[in-house]
Each structure stands twice: as C-alpha cells, then as structure tokens.
Amino acid sequence: MALLPILHYPDPRLHKVATKVRVVDDRIRTLVRDMAETMYAAPGIGLAASQVDVHERVLIIDISDARDQLQTFINPEIVEASGECETEEGCLSVPGVYDVVRRAERVTVRALDLKGEPFTLDADGLLAVCIQHEIDHLDGKVFVDYLSRLKQQRIAARMKKQQRAAM
Numbered sequence: 376m377a378l379l380p381i382l383h384y385p386d387p388r389l390h391k392v393a394t395k396v397r398v399v400d401d402r403i404r405t406l407v408r409d410m411a412e413t414m415y416a417a418p419g420i421g422l423a424a425s426q427v428d429v430h431e432r433v434l435i436i437d438i439s440d441a442r443d444q445l446q447t448f449i450n451p452e453i454v455e456a457s458g459e460c461e462t463e464e465g466c467l468s469v470p471g472v473y474d475v476v477r478r479a480e481r482v483t484v485r486a487l488d489l490k491g492e493p494f495t496l497d498a499d500g501l502l503a504v505c506i507q508h509e510i511d512h513l514d515g516k517v518f519v520d521y522l523s524r525l526k527q528q529r530i531a532a533r534m535k536k537q538q539r540a541a542m
C-alpha cells in the first residue's frame with residue numbers, strides 16, 4: 376500500500392476529465408487500496424482518482440463513523456436525480472475551505488464494483504452529496520467552481536500562499 380500525493384486547487388490537473396476504466400483488474404484494485412489508505416490518512420470521507428493525478432473514473436467513499444464501510448464506484452453514472460439540498464462541503468484538494476453547494480437531494484448511481492460487476496445504488500443525504508462531489512472531480516470540476524468568481528479568486532490566492540509556505 377502507498378500514500379498518494381493529493382493535488383491541491385488551483386492545480387490545473389484537477390480540471391482534467393477522467394476516462395472510463397476499460398478493465399477492472401489488479402491495477403485498478405491496487406489503485407483503490409492506495410486511494411483508501413490516502414483518504415483514511417488525510418482524513419476524508421471521499422476521494423476521486425483525479426485528486427491523486429490518475430485520470431480514470433474511480434472514486435471511493437466512506438461516510439461511516441467507524442471508518443470501515445468503504446464504497447468503491449468504478450465508471451459511476453448518475454441515472455436519476457431528484458430534490459434539492461444545500462450542504463456545506465469541503466474537499467481534500469482545497470484544505471481548510473468550506474462552503475455551501477446546492478445539489479440533488481437523492482441520486483441513483485450505477486457503477487462497477489471491484490470485481491467489475493455492475494450495481495445500482497439509491498442514495499440520499501450525505502452519501503448522495505458525496506457521490507455528486509466525487510463524480511464532479513472525475514469530470515474535472517472542484518466544488519469551488521460553483522462559488523462566485525470573487526470567492527474563487529480568494530480561495531486560489533489563499534491556496535497558493537499555503538503552498539508556498541509549505542515548501
């Protein structure tokens with residue numbers, strides 16, 4: 376297992392659109408294991424492969440308190456969405472920044488599991504928000520893209536300052 380470096384906003388690589396996984400093989404399963412280790416260490420509740428500079432459609436989520444309910448979604452697609460909710464979101468790629476984003480309240484997602492088997496999941500609440508947030512990453516979108524231009528500029532400036540300080 377390995378901890379993977381997480382890209383930080385406004386890194387342009389966060390805006391790449393990820394491609395579909397063609398075969399769910401050991402390479403993908405190793406990626407998921409490494410992503411899980413990285414997410415738990417951060418700690419975070421979700422991580423998309425795009426955030427570790429792998430531009431393939433893989434994401435993981437664990438919203439359990441015990442941190443033992445890892446969910447893996449390969450080639451996820453939202454096939455149904457309904458309702459509306461506003462949630463304060465954060466992101467491992469934008470450390471220290473939280474803001475409110477409006478999303479669908481319920482989603483039905485179709486994806487492949489670690490064996491390459493398709494499954495369908497109905498989600499609501501935090502899980503639904505998290506799925507939408509992570510799929511956005513695969514589409515090259517970070518949650519700050521939903522905020523005002525002014526807020527985006529402020530966040531980018533703050534991130535750059537933090538990155539300089541960390542060097």
Ligand code: NI
Pocket residue numbers: 465466467468508512
């Ligand atoms: Ni994120």
